[in-house]
Amino acid sequence: MNNPDKIRADATEISSGDGVDRRGFLKCMAWAGTGVVWTFAGGVPLSQAFGTSSKHAGDASFSFVQISDSHIGFDKPANVDVTATLQAAIDKISALPVEPDLILHTGDLSHLSRPGEFDTLDQVLKGVHPKQIFYVPGEHDVALDNGRQFLDRYGKGTQGGGWQSFDHKGVHFVGLVNVLNFKPGGLGVLGHEQLEWLEEDLKGRTSSTPIVVFAHIPLWAAYPEWGWATEDSAQALAYLKRFGSVTVLNGHIHQIMQKVEGNVTFHTAMATAFPQPVAGTASSAGPLKVPADQLRRVLGITNVNFVAGNHPLAVVDATLAGTPPEEVSGILRKAAAALPAAAAQSQSNQSQPKAVATGETIPAAIDNFSFTPKEMTVKAGTTVRWTNKDDIPHTVTSDNNVFASPVLDSNQNFQFTFASAGKFTYFCRLHPKMTGEVVVR
Numbered sequence: 123m124n125n126p127d128k129i130r131a132d133a134t135e136i137s138s139g140d141g142v143d144r145r146g147f148l149k150c151m152a153w154a155g156t157g158v159v160w161t162f163a164g165g166v167p168l169s170q171a172f173g174t175s176s177k178h179a180g181d182a183s184f185s186f187v188q189i190s191d192s193h194i195g196f197d198k199p200a201n202v203d204v205t206a207t208l209q210a211a212i213d214k215i216s217a218l219p220v221e222p223d224l225i226l227h228t229g230d231l232s233h234l235s236r237p238g239e240f241d242t243l244d245q246v247l248k249g250v251h252p253k254q255i256f257y258v259p260g261e262h263d264v265a266l267d268n269g270r271q272f273l274d275r276y277g278k279g280t281q282g283g284g285w286q287s288f289d290h291k292g293v294h295f296v297g298l299v300n301v302l303n304f305k306p307g308g309l310g311v312l313g314h315e316q317l318e319w320l321e322e323d324l325k326g327r328t329s330s331t332p333i334v335v336f337a338h339i340p341l342w343a344a345y346p347e348w349g350w351a352t353e354d355s356a357q358a359l360a361y362l363k364r365f366g367s368v369t370v371l372n373g374h375i376h377q378i379m380q381k382v383e384g385n386v387t388f389h390t391a392m393a394t395a396f397p398q399p400v401a402g403t404a405s406s407a408g409p410l411k412v413p414a415d416q417l418r419r420v421l422g423i424t425n426v427n428f429v430a431g432n433h434p435l436a437v438v439d440a441t442l443a444g445t446p447p448e449e450v451s452g453i454l455r456k457a458a459a460a461l462p463a464a465a466a467q468s469q470s471n472q473s474q475p476k477a478v479a480t481g482e483t484i485p486a487a488i489d490n491f492s493f494t495p496k497e498m499t500v501k502a503g504t505t506v507r508w509t510n511k512d513d514i515p516h517t518v519t520s521d522n523n524v525f526a527s528p529v530l531d532s533n534q535n536f537q538f539t540f541a542s543a544g545k546f547t548y549f550c551r552l553h554p555k556m557t558g559e560v561v562v563r
């Protein structure tokens with residue numbers, strides 16, 4: 123299927139027919155996943171293998187590229203050099219046969235929102251063409267300061283927490299922010315203020331205006347069990363429903379997932395930093411280590427082609443290695459299957475609540491995106507010390523501002539002494555699905 127000759131032959135077969143019959147079109151869309159760029163010349167679709175040049179490519183009205191989850195600063199086994207793979211993504215963009223008009227970065231630029239991480243990102247992106255890059259933050263970009271630094275650097279011309287819209291060659295782009303103000307136990311959230319803004323922003327636009335929405339966390343229920351969803355996205359989608367062509371581009375889950383619902387196409391991009399398991403195939407989300415020679419087969423970029431007319435935008439994924447993107451999930455499943463049985467292990471860590479003596483310090487862990495033990499009962503005066511055993515930062519944040527850890531990188535810890543009786547619920551500010559409880563007697 124990824125044989126260029128085969129693709130060319132099949133494309134000829136289709137374009138020699140009378141336009142695009144539905145079956146043929148769906149077949150084309152299936153190929154889009156293998157790295158075939160579709161352009162429409164005179165109403166007839168022509169395909170080409172991704173990355174090869176073609177005189178037809180210039181017929182597209184324009185194209186743009188999405189990159190996501192560069193996590194600059196991450197240095198764990200899943201990818202010890204995320205700057206190099208971001209650079210490889212940039213090289214990939216530079217090698218496109220037709221220069222895209224703009225780039226969208228759908229968040230998690232940095233791993234810990236440290237100034238040096240943003241500096242490194244800027245340095246790498248200096249070399250890219252096109253120069254015009256639009257950003258939305260991921261939860262890792264707002265971890266330290268609720269997004270203040272991100273906004274200073276990348277939020278020029280944006281509203282509120284960094285949301286924005288702009289028009290380009292007849293397409294209306296909307297960048298949404300769904301990583302602020304997480305609630306304990308919740309999912310990604312857009313919030314009332316942003317939703318009001320969105321309603322206003324879309325008002326008065328004709329329904330034939332093609333819309334591209336980009337945001338970090340998926341705006342559909344990709345896998346809510348792992349926090350891969352946005353709790354108030356239905357409201358946003360209600361405002362978008364009347365438009366004939368809506369393309370929603372997200373990141374966060376570090377792999378391709380696609381869903382078509384009416385006129386809305388949802389698509390998530392591969393990361394440039396590291397992959398995560400396929401939904402439900404591991405005990406939790408998080409950086410997944412694949413064999414070193416396969417890393418660039420599971421990282422990549424997304425190229426989007428727009429052609430005036432009432433066509434859906436062609437969304438084309440390309441891995442850094444140039445291998446077919448449909449291989450990705452197989453590689454991820456295999457890597458996840460080879461993991462130690464963390465699920466069973468962490469189950470047994472969810473030990474029964476136990477009472478401990480006053481003045482004691484008792485250890486607790488943050489592991490596989492869970493607080494363990496999830497619930498504990500202690501005597502007043504007990505200190506609990508949480509250690510982050512994950513390759514991803516977390517926080518220990520009381521629901522009622524009784525205590526709040528800083529962002530804990532791997533192996534860092536946080537402790538709190540529970541002086542008086544009561545029930546203390548807490549969560550992770552970055553991953554609000556993670557919750558825990560300490561009962562003090």
Ligand SMILES: [Cu+2]
Pocket residue numbers: 515516517550551552553556
């Ligand atoms: Cu967390």
